[in-house]
Structures are given as C-alpha cells and as structure tokens.
Amino acid sequence: MHYAEIPLTLECQGDALVGILTQPAHSSELGVLIIVGGPQCRTGSHRQFTLLARGLARHGIPSLRFDYRGMGDSTGALRNFEEIQEDITSALQGFLTHAPTTRRFVLWGLCDAASAALLHTRINPEIAGLILCNPWTRTDQGFAKAQIKHYYRNRLTNPQLWKKIFSGQFKLTQSLRELGTALLKTARSPTPRGPLLPLPERMQRALADYAGPTLLILSGQDLTAREFEDTVKTSDLWKSWLSSPAVTRHDLPEADHTFSQRHWNDQVIQHSAEWVNSLAQKEFS
Structure with a gap:
C-alpha cells in the first residue's frame, strides 16, 4: 500500500x-x-x-x-x-x-x-x-532476582560457559562479585525514594x-x-x-x-x- x-x-x-x-x-x-x-x-x-x-x-x-x-x-x-x-x-x-x-x-x-x-x-x-x-x-530488587533466576541459572547450562572455565578464560572473581552484589540486593528492603x-x-x-x-x-x-x-x-x-x-x-x-x-x-x-x-x-x- x-x-x-x-x-x-x-x-x-x-x-x-x-x-x-x-x-x-x-x-x-x-x-x-x-x-x-x-x-x-x-x-x-x-x-x-x-x-x-x-x-x-x-x-x-x-x-x-x-x-x-x-x-x-x-x-x-x-x-x-x-x-x-x-x-x-x-x-x-x-x-x-x-x-x-x-x-x-x-x-x-x-x-x-x-x-x-x-x-x-x-x-x-x-x-x-x-x-x-x-x-x-x-526495581533494584526485582532486577537482581531476575538476574539470579533467569540469567545465572541459564548460564550454568550453557556449554560455552564451561568451555571458558576449563580453558582458563572465565573471570571467576568478577563473576562471583557480580553474583554476590545481586544476592545482596534481593535481601535488602526497597529503599524509599521520596513520596513516590x-x-x-x-x-x-x-x-x-x-x-x-x-x-x-x-x-x-x-x-x-x-x-x-x-x-x-x-x-x-x-x-x-x-x-x-x-x-x-x-x-x-x-x-x-x-x-x-x-x-x-x-x-x-x-x-x-x-x-x-x-x-x-x-x-x-
């Protein structure tokens, strides 16, 4: 048309x-x-x-x-x-x-x-x-929960991840730090943001x-x-x-x-x- x-x-x-x-x-x-x-x-x-x-x-x-x-x-x-x-x-x-x-x-x-x-x-x-x-x-909490539930869980079944781990290319410290940050956010109470x-x-x-x-x-x-x-x-x-x-x-x-x-x-x-x-x-x- x-x-x-x-x-x-x-x-x-x-x-x-x-x-x-x-x-x-x-x-x-x-x-x-x-x-x-x-x-x-x-x-x-x-x-x-x-x-x-x-x-x-x-x-x-x-x-x-x-x-x-x-x-x-x-x-x-x-x-x-x-x-x-x-x-x-x-x-x-x-x-x-x-x-x-x-x-x-x-x-x-x-x-x-x-x-x-x-x-x-x-x-x-x-x-x-x-x-x-x-x-x-x-929200910070919601995103952290989605990361853990959907992103990190899916990565564990990804063959590419294990290939990186066994080849020494996987940045373990950085990944553990990111996972720890996400876990902390899921445990925190939402931070009030003014009247909204x-x-x-x-x-x-x-x-x-x-x-x-x-x-x-x-x-x-x-x-x-x-x-x-x-x-x-x-x-x-x-x-x-x-x-x-x-x-x-x-x-x-x-x-x-x-x-x-x-x-x-x-x-x-x-x-x-x-x-x-x-x-x-x-x-x-």
Missing part, C-alpha cells in the same frame, strides 16, 4: 517536538502513536520504529513517531519516561491536526516507553488501546483505572520481560489483568529485548497490525 512520510514540528510547552507522520493513502480511523523508549530517537535501534511505522502503513494504519523533549531533533531538557506525559499529549494533538481522518489512537511502546504509555492512560482515558512490548517494571511509590505499584494503579484492550508482546531472551513476568506473579491485580479477555499476549521465545533480527521485528509488526485492525473494526463498525 502506498504511503507518505510527512515531517512535523509540534509545540510542547514552548519546545519543539520533531516527528514523522506515516500516512497511508487509504487510512484507518485508528492511528498508532509510537512512543520511543529512552534514550534514543524516533528511528529506534536498528531502525526499529521506522520499520514499524512503514509496516503499519502497509496494513492501512497511520502512525506518528517522534522525539520527545531533549532527544534527537527535539528541543528542551532531557527527561526520563515518567516526565514525558506532556510530550505524549502534544504528539496526540498534533496527530489529530495533521491526520484529520484519524479519530482515536493506540499507544505503542517498548520497555520504559510501554510503562509511559500505561501511565498516560490516567491522563487521557480516551486512548483506544495499548501495545506494550517488554514493559519496564524495574515503587514503579510497579504506580503502574498497578494506572492499570486499575484502565480497562481497555491491550496487546502484550514479550521476548523470550530478555531480562526486562522476565522481571515483568515475575512482577505480575506477585500481584492479584496484575494476574487478573493478564488473564482478562481485554489482554492479548504474544511471546517470541527466541527474540531479544529490541527484536533485533529482521524476522522478529516482522513478527512484532504483524502482531501489532492485525491487532490494531481488529480493534478498529470493533471501534468503528
């Missing part, structure tokens, strides 16, 4: 956001706002978001990918994923202005951008749906306010995805959400965090496009 790529400059609290609107010739009324995880720009690792936008366009789905303030070509101070809610709001407003046939939106995010998308549902309840890839629920609740709890609260459809895509070879799964197991609210009919889940067992091989990225595009078009039929039929 033919599509156009249109560069945009959008205003956000006195700063300029630079983005690319990818607009198919025959466009769905449901658009996708691609939120970029940080710190990186709108092309994404190995052109991931460029390929995603073009892949969605071939399925008739318009999208906007943009640099939030302080990143890429956008102006302003650098900020983290919990400080970009105004950027997302400005991008959605610009999307409406420059793609007037688009009526509602899906937020698409990888890693901390997935977390930012979920938190944004508390600000904009009119979002039609979420696509969350390897969501970021990082830990990130998983803030995300839970956002989930409690959001009952809309979600597509969840998880990589099999990714500690962030494993930490997310471990977080889900600790909460009845998370477990109830994951098992609800509103959530569609796809697992890519061999994929890494950013779906770096082309066929993994193609699978993500296919799952995303099919899900968005299915949601559009329900929204506008």
Whole structure:
C-alpha cells in the first residue's frame, strides 16, 4: 500500500517536538502513536520504529513517531519516561491536526516507553488501546532476582560457559562479585525514594483505572520481560489483568529485548497490525 512520510514540528510547552507522520493513502480511523523508549530517537535501534511505522502503513494504519523533549531533533531538557506525559499529549494533538481522518489512537511502546504509555492512560482515558512490548517494571530488587533466576541459572547450562572455565578464560572473581552484589540486593528492603511509590505499584494503579484492550508482546531472551513476568506473579491485580479477555499476549521465545533480527521485528509488526485492525473494526463498525 502506498504511503507518505510527512515531517512535523509540534509545540510542547514552548519546545519543539520533531516527528514523522506515516500516512497511508487509504487510512484507518485508528492511528498508532509510537512512543520511543529512552534514550534514543524516533528511528529506534536498528531502525526499529521506522520499520514499524512503514509496516503499519502497509496494513492501512497511520502512525506518528517522534522525539520527545531533549532527544534527537527535539528541543528542551532531557527527561526520563515518567516526565514525558506532556510530550505524549502534544504528539496526540498534533496527530489529530495533521491526520484529520484519524479519530482515536493506540499507544505503542517498548520497555520504559510501554510503562509511559500505561501511565498516560490516567491522563487521557480516551486512548483506544495499548501495545506494550517488554514493559519496564524495574526495581533494584526485582532486577537482581531476575538476574539470579533467569540469567545465572541459564548460564550454568550453557556449554560455552564451561568451555571458558576449563580453558582458563572465565573471570571467576568478577563473576562471583557480580553474583554476590545481586544476592545482596534481593535481601535488602526497597529503599524509599521520596513520596513516590515503587514503579510497579504506580503502574498497578494506572492499570486499575484502565480497562481497555491491550496487546502484550514479550521476548523470550530478555531480562526486562522476565522481571515483568515475575512482577505480575506477585500481584492479584496484575494476574487478573493478564488473564482478562481485554489482554492479548504474544511471546517470541527466541527474540531479544529490541527484536533485533529482521524476522522478529516482522513478527512484532504483524502482531501489532492485525491487532490494531481488529480493534478498529470493533471501534468503528
């Protein structure tokens, strides 16, 4: 399907956001706002978001990918994923202005951008749906537990590790030091960080306010995805959400965090496009 790529400059609290609107010739009324995880720009690792936008366009789905303030070509101070809610709001407003046939939106995010998308549902309840890839629920304790449970355990069964050990190439002291640090973190109580609740709890609260459809895509070879799964197991609210009919889940067992091989990225595009078009039929039929 033919599509156009249109560069945009959008205003956000006195700063300029630079983005690319990818607009198919025959466009769905449901658009996708691609939120970029940080710190990186709108092309994404190995052109991931460029390929995603073009892949969605071939399925008739318009999208906007943009640099939030302080990143890429956008102006302003650098900020983290919990400080970009105004950027997302400005991008959605610009999307409406420059793609007037688009009526509602899906937020698409990888890693901390997935977390930012979920938190944004508390600000904009009119979002039609979420696509969350390897969501970021990082805490020091949670990451340490994921390392021990998934990384170190898997390494013990890796033939390459034993080959290094027997050849004298394995850095035993360094590895033991890293393992010891991880074990200490799992034993510590979470350190209070001012008035804010830990990130998983803030995300839970956002989930409690959001009952809309979600597509969840998880990589099999990714500690962030494993930490997310471990977080889900600790909460009845998370477990109830994951098992609800509103959530569609796809697992890519061999994929890494950013779906770096082309066929993994193609699978993500296919799952995303099919899900968005299915949601559009329900929204506008």
